[in-house]
Amino acid sequence: MTLADLVRRVRAGELGPDPAGTAVSVAFTTRQSARHATRDRSYRNTVVSLRVGEAVGSCAVEPDDEPDVADCAGAGVAELLDHPHAAVRTAALDAYLMHVHPHETAKAEPITIPRGDSLAKSMDRAEAVIDLLDPRPGQRVLVVGVVNSLLHHLRARGVPYVPCDLKGGRTEWDEPILADADGTDFDLVLASGMTLGNGTFEPLLATGRPVTLFAQTASAVAPWFLGAGLRAVSAEPYPFFWLHGGPTTLFHYREP
Structure with a gap:
């Protein structure tokens, strides 16, 4: 599809x-x-x-x-x-x-991100996303749409990763961020929902590697691709975690 x-x-x-x-x-x-x-x-x-x-x-x-x-x-x-x-x-x-x-009526697991300052909520959301990704030992993750809190939790678990973002640049740890992942070796994809809005989502599915999305963009669109190359979705509808300090909710979907 x-x-x-x-x-x-x-x-x-x-x-x-x-x-x-x-x-x-x-x-x-x-x-x-x-x-x-x-x-x-x-x-x-x-x-x-x-x-x-x-x-x-x-x-x-x-x-x-x-x-x-x-x-x-x-x-x-x-x-x-x-x-x-x-x-x-x-x-x-x-x-x-x-x-x-x-989301509330779908077969999704609600995950509450507790109240906190902007960094605490960013880190809690990222930990929940990496739990959903659930990489096995030795698997290398292509991270599309770099979020440093996600990279922090991958690093903490000893998971190798390749950061990729259309803007390029460098991570918080001064690692180069690829603007194009062509020719890169990886086992799993962890991608932003922004890929659904900028035309890069379907090429990721075409890699044949299991894809997990963390989706603020198109959080209700992404779950329709489960089982069609998409393994899991952390769907985060508006208002997003960065808009206020109170509890917010993620909805975690897994392929059937």
């Missing part, structure tokens, strides 16, 4: 009500800059979100690629699935699927 296949099923009404008659009520963008205590580096997040009923669907974008979502409020999901910007299309698909198939 491809993302295009999933969109066709939505349009055909196979997964819920007609998306043409399902409207977006709120459209908004969240911009964040963070530098956790004791960390040497800061980072930025920009996330496009659309609300359908009680559900909020989201897609992260690079700060210099942020679409104007003002006209999305009041539009039907079917219309937005044809939007010229991929982030809007992804957020619309995510909102629709979360509206029709909420």
